[in-house]
Amino acid sequence: MRAASIFLSVAAAIASVKGAIVPQRRADVCNGHAELCNRSYGNVTFLGAHDSFAFSDDPLALSADQRVDIPTQLGLGVRLLQAQAHVNDGVLHFCHTSCLLFDGGSVEDYLTKVHDFLTANPNEVLTFIFTNPENASLTELWDPPFQASGIADLAYVPPSIPVKQSDWPTLGELIDSGKRVIVFLDKGADTDRSVPYILPEFPMVWETPFSVTNASFPCSVDRISGPLATEDHLYMINHSLNKNLFDTGIIISDPLDASKTNSVSSILANAAGCQGFAAGRAPNFVLLDWVNTGHGLDAVNQLNGLA
Numbered sequence: 051m052r053a054a055s056i057f058l059s060v061a062a063a064i065a066s067v068k069g070a071i072v073p074q075r076r077a078d079v080c081n082g083h084a085e086l087c088n089r090s091y092g093n094v095t096f097l098g099a100h101d102s103f104a105f106s107d108d109p110l111a112l113s114a115d116q117r118v119d120i121p122t123q124l125g126l127g128v129r130l131l132q133a134q135a136h137v138n139d140g141v142l143h144f145c146h147t148s149c150l151l152f153d154g155g156s157v158e159d160y161l162t163k164v165h166d167f168l169t170a171n172p173n174e175v176l177t178f179i180f181t182n183p184e185n186a187s188l189t190e191l192w193d194p195p196f197q198a199s200g201i202a203d204l205a206y207v208p209p210s211i212p213v214k215q216s217d218w219p220t221l222g223e224l225i226d227s228g229k230r231v232i233v234f235l236d237k238g239a240d241t242d243r244s245v246p247y248i249l250p251e252f253p254m255v256w257e258t259p260f261s262v263t264n265a266s267f268p269c270s271v272d273r274i275s276g277p278l279a280t281e282d283h284l285y286m287i288n289h290s291l292n293k294n295l296f297d298t299g300i301i302i303s304d305p306l307d308a309s310k311t312n313s314v315s316s317i318l319a320n321a322a323g324c325q326g327f328a329a330g331r332a333p334n335f336v337l338l339d340w341v342n343t344g345h346g347l348d349a350v351n352q353l354n355g356l357a
């Protein structure tokens with residue numbers, strides 16, 4: 051006890067000398083549950099929204115993958131936001147395939163909304179997995195909206211990368227340090243480390259295949275890279291069912307299937323099918339379309355042993 055408190059005051063003194071953030075408090079509830087505070091980030095399952103920016107309540111909006119906006123998704127318990135970025139008039143936007151098809155607005159507006167949520171909810175850890183199909187520059191196009199929105203100040207920078215699944219800090223440590231946003235990018239960040247909080251995704255996170263049209267979601271490791279073993283990665287199940295639109299070869303996500311796809315039984319079956327690739331562990335991220343339909347959060351709570 052005494053040794054611990056001396057250690058803490060020495061640590062606090064060192065932290066203040068270095069100008070780092072000195073923890074104000076110890077979080078007693080993390081992402082809504084006391085049990086999660088002492089759990090490593092790498093050992094938690096998070097609910098995710100695929101194409102989180104692509105929301106529309108118009109049933110004819112074929113490029114939409116969500117019905118509800120970002121604050122509503124976060125209110126439903128979503129803690130992984132996935133989105134695809136394109137350069138539009140020299141500014142980074144979140145768009146689906148092309149900004150002509152679905153323009154979800156600027157990345158800065160999007161991140162500012164998320165920052166509002168994080169300010170109002172200081173005990174929440176949040177992850178982004180963004181895709182960068184046009185290989186937009188990290189320093190010129192990605193960093194500015196992160197800085198302007200305030201998210202950069204909350205973003206976690208690991209001491210070195212890649213981080214093994216078992217080496218991530220606990221949710222309580224992330225929250226206490228004020229660095230409670232994890233940012234992964236699918237492309238560009240592996241060769242360019244000039245923005246240290248933008249982390250390369252595939253050396254640390256693998257994914258199941260996407261554009262799946264088989265409702266039993268056969269599991270395989272679709273995208274992975276780097277020196278870490280498969281089971282030392284985090285992993286994400288891409289749990290959205292797609293349909294071949296009138297046999298045209300155009301693959302869209304069908305909202306009519308969502309209540310079945312987003313049921314607890316369908317999600318748990320997909321997770322069970324993947325555990326063999328992960329030393330028996332549950333997925334870290336369950337990525338859903340139409341996240342306001344079905345019971346995604348119930349499934350995630352069960353995977354976390356909280357139900």
Ligand SMILES: *[C@@H]1O[C@H](CO)[C@@H](O)[C@H](O)[C@H]1NC(C)=O
Pocket residue numbers: 084085087088
């Ligand atoms: C977390 O661990 C710390 C020290 O290891 C302990 O003091 C604390 O009670 C634990 N908290 C919970 C919620 O289990």
Ligand SMILES: *[C@@H]1O[C@H](CO)[C@@H](O)[C@H](O)[C@H]1NC(C)=O
Pocket residue numbers: 092093094095330331332333334353
């Ligand atoms: C966390 O660890 C427990 C116990 O080993 C395991 O059952 C669970 O699947 C793990 N979850 C994740 C996301 O790693």
Ligand SMILES: *[C@@H]1O[C@H](CO)[C@@H](O)[C@H](O)[C@H]1NC(C)=O
Pocket residue numbers: 185186187188238241242
């Ligand atoms: C992406 O851009 C970076 C510089 O910003 C460059 O080093 C890298 O080779 C590019 N990668 C691809 C696949 O175009």
Ligand SMILES: *[C@@H]1O[C@H](CO)[C@@H](O)[C@H](O)[C@H]1NC(C)=O
Pocket residue numbers: 264265266267268269
């Ligand atoms: C769907 O996946 C299941 C489970 O892996 C497999 O048995 C079945 O053959 C697949 N169906 C098609 C049409 O590929």
Ligand SMILES: CC(=O)N[C@H]1CO[C@H](CO)[C@@H](O)[C@@H]1O
Pocket residue numbers: 100132179181257259260261262288289290292337
């Ligand atoms: C069908 C589906 O959800 N696919 C997505 C899987 O995840 C990757 C990236 O994280 C997306 O690019 C796919 O669109």
